[in-house]
Amino acid sequence: KAGVTQTPRYLIKTRGQQVTLSCSPISGHRSVSWYQQTPGQGLQFLFEYFSETQRNKGNFPGRFSGRQFSNSRSEMNVSTLELGDSALYLCASSLAPQGYASTEAFFGQGTRLTVV
Amino acid sequence: KNEVEQSPQNLTAQEGEFITINCSYSVGISALHWLQQHPGGGIVSLFMLSSGKKKHGRLIATINIQEKHSSLHITASHPRDSAVYICAVLITSGTYKYIFGTGTRLKVLA
Numbered sequence: 001k002a003g004v005t006q007t008p009r010y011l012i013k014t015r016g017q018q019v020t021l022s023c024s025p026i027s028g029h030r031s032v033s034w035y036q037q038t039p040g041q042g043l044q045f046l047f048e049y050f051s052e053t054q055r056n057k058g059n060f061p062g063r064f065s066g067r068q069f070s071n072s073r074s075e076m077n078v079s080t081l082e083l084g085d086s087a088l089y090l091c092a093s094s095l096a097p098q099g100y101a102s103t104e105a106f107f108g109q110g111t112r113l114t115v116v
Numbered sequence: 117k118n119e120v121e122q123s124p125q126n127l128t129a130q131e132g133e134f135i136t137i138n139c140s141y142s143v144g145i146s147a148l149h150w151l152q153q154h155p156g157g158g159i160v161s162l163f164m165l166s167s168g169k170k171k172h173g174r175l176i177a178t179i180n181i182q183e184k185h186s187s188l189h190i191t192a193s194h195p196r197d198s199a200v201y202i203c204a205v206l207i208t209s210g211t212y213k214y215i216f217g218t219g220t221r222l223k224v225l226a
Contacts, residue, residue, distance in 0.1 A: 033214070037157075043202065043216035056213050088157045098206060098213065105149065105214075107159035 002027065004093050004108035012114045018079040021111045025072050025093030031055075032074040033098060033105065034066060037088040046089075049074050050097040078113075086115045119143050122203050122217035129224050135190040137220045139203030142184065150177050150188045151202040153219070159202070162188070193224045 005024040013019050025032050034046040045058040049068035066076045072093075078085055089112075092105040120141045129135050139148070150162040163170050163177040165186065170177050174193075179186040190197055203217040 035214075035216075042218045043204070043214075045213045045215070048213070058213065090157070090159060092159075104164045105161060107151070107161060109156070109158035112157060 004091060004106050006089075006091055006108035006111050008111060009109065010112050010114075012116060013081050014116055015081055015083060017081050018077060019081060019113060021076045021078075021089055021091075021113070023074045023076070023091035023093070023108060025074070025091075026106055029093035029095055029106075030072050031094045031097045032068055032072065033092045033094075034074070034076050035090045035092070036060070037090060037110070038084075038086070043090070046076065048098055055097055081115045083115050086113060088112050118218070119207075120203060120205055120215050120217040122201075122220050124220060125218065126221045127223070129193050129222070131194060131224055131226050133193050133224075135193050135197075135222065135224075137188045137201050137203075137222070139186045139188070139217055140184060141186075141203075141205045141215075143205065143215070144208045145205040146208045147206040148179055148186050149204040149206070149214075150186070151204055153200045153202060155199075162201075190222075195224045195226050198223050 007022045031050045033048040035043050037043045048056045052068045063079045068074045088110045090110045092107045094105045123138045147166045149164050152160045165179040174191045176189040200219040200221050202219045204214045
């Protein structure tokens with residue numbers, strides 16, 4: 001059974017550009033969550049999608065957005081990139097939405113974004 | 117004060133030692149995860165707990181809901197256990213979301 005796949009693994013962008021990251025969940029999983037990891041802030045929750053609907057959103061500016069497709073694959077978009085957006089972006093998939101105590105999340109390897 | 121506190125922040129151990137990493141939280145939760153992150157970034161979920169104790173190989177995780185505290189134990193530690201261990205709680209107030217501890221960086225020396 002394939003794990004959570006994130007593409008690309010590494011990305012370099014310049015300030016002001018926009019970027020789209022992709023996450024393919026484990027087959028059958030309908031929940032995809034996104035996280036940002038930086039040395040200063042650690043891991044922070046960005047948003048969660050379940051059945052193509054955004055269920056929860058963390059405290060990030062509107063430049064960060066996402067969507068989920070009917071096959072449960074999710075994309076995350078960051079517009080007008082800033083240097084501080086340099087981070088490891090992780091996604092996790094699960095069968096059921098967050099909040100179901102029996103639901104275990106499986107993480108991808110992450111996309112390392114560097115903004116120069 | 118962070119809602120999720122881990123201790124210690126850094127830990128160096130000799131191969132074979134028994135290791136304990138602690139996680140305390142101040143919010144209501146529905147579950148707690150212990151995650152392992154190796155250099156390179158990928159995260160592996162080790163345990164998900166809502167009560168009691170779980171064991172997998174040399175790893176043991178416990179949680180005390182009343183005391184809002186969880187521990188991750190590694191018996192007979194090995195250099196391949198060297199990683200960052202992160203505690204993540206799934207909070208139940210308002211919307212459900214994960215809050216993460218800052219991680220414990222473990223180095224096991226041969």
